[in-house]
Amino acid sequence: MARAAAFFVLDEDLPFLTGLDAKVAALVAPVLADMGFELVRVAILGRESPTVQIMADRADGTLIAIEDCEQISHAVGAVLDVEDPLPGAWTLEVSSAGIDRPLTRTKDWNRFAGHLAKAEVNLPIDGRRRFAGIVLGAGDGFGRLRLDDGAEVALPLADLRRARLVLTDELIAATAHMMGARDGAGDAQEAPDHMTHAKPGRSPARKTH
Numbered sequence: 001m002a003r004a005a006a007f008f009v010l011d012e013d014l015p016f017l018t019g020l021d022a023k024v025a026a027l028v029a030p031v032l033a034d035m036g037f038e039l040v041r042v043a044i045l046g047r048e049s050p051t052v053q054i055m056a057d058r059a060d061g062t063l064i065a066i067e068d069c070e071q072i073s074h075a076v077g078a079v080l081d082v083e084d085p086l087p088g089a090w091t092l093e094v095s096s097a098g099i100d101r102p103l104t105r106t107k108d109w110n111r112f113a114g115h116l117a118k119a120e121v122n123l124p125i126d127g128r129r130r131f132a133g134i135v136l137g138a139g140d141g142f143g144r145l146r147l148d149d150g151a152e153v154a155l156p157l158a159d160l161r162r163a164r165l166v167l168t169d170e171l172i173a174a175t176a177h178m179m180g181a182r183d184g185a186g187d188a189q190e191a192p193d194h195m196t197h198a199k200p201g202r203s204p205a206r207k208t209h
Contacts, residue, residue: 015104027083040097041104051091069094099175103163109138115171119163
């Protein structure tokens with residue numbers, strides 16, 4: 001399992017995760033890949049009857065639709081039922097990354113270079129934890145931002161508490177253009193924001209071993 005965690009650190013196509021999140025991601029990512037999707041984020045919230053949040057994109061980086069959420073939910077739910085990484089009852093939530101998406105992977109930082117983002121680190125850098133600025137890309141384990149004063153900061157991806165794009169007209173236009181290109185539309189339509197599909201997972205009555 002330690003090798004799996006290290007793999008998530010090094011692969012720019014997967015989010016950096018540890019512990020149970022990484023274990024669930026290792027089960028979910030291959031399933032999504034086989035279906036033509038990518039894993040953007042995994043979060044497990046709560047201890048009693050936890051909620052497993054799965055965020056995904058299409059393999060081409062475009063936003064998924066509610067029908068995709070439902071398809072992913074059924075496939076991922078079946079895998080989690082069989083592999084049983086979570087005790088007791090749980091709820092699965094599958095969603096699109098949305099326009100103002102989290103930046104969880106190296107490829108996200110590179111793909112959205114030039115757009116505004118906010119980030120927070122666990123350990124202070126020069127006395128501060130929160131940063132906002134223009135995304136400059138990522139590499140060697142660091143995401144880079146150009147701050148309002150023109151200074152540049154390198155944030156360790158392994159120490160990010162959160163990082164997310166800020167919704168701007170430029171970001172909406174870029175996302176809408178990408179969605180229009182995917183659909184082969186002559187005029188790009190405004191892209192949908194966040195979509196979620198939830199389903200209960202596993203009965204509270206657990207099987208015995």
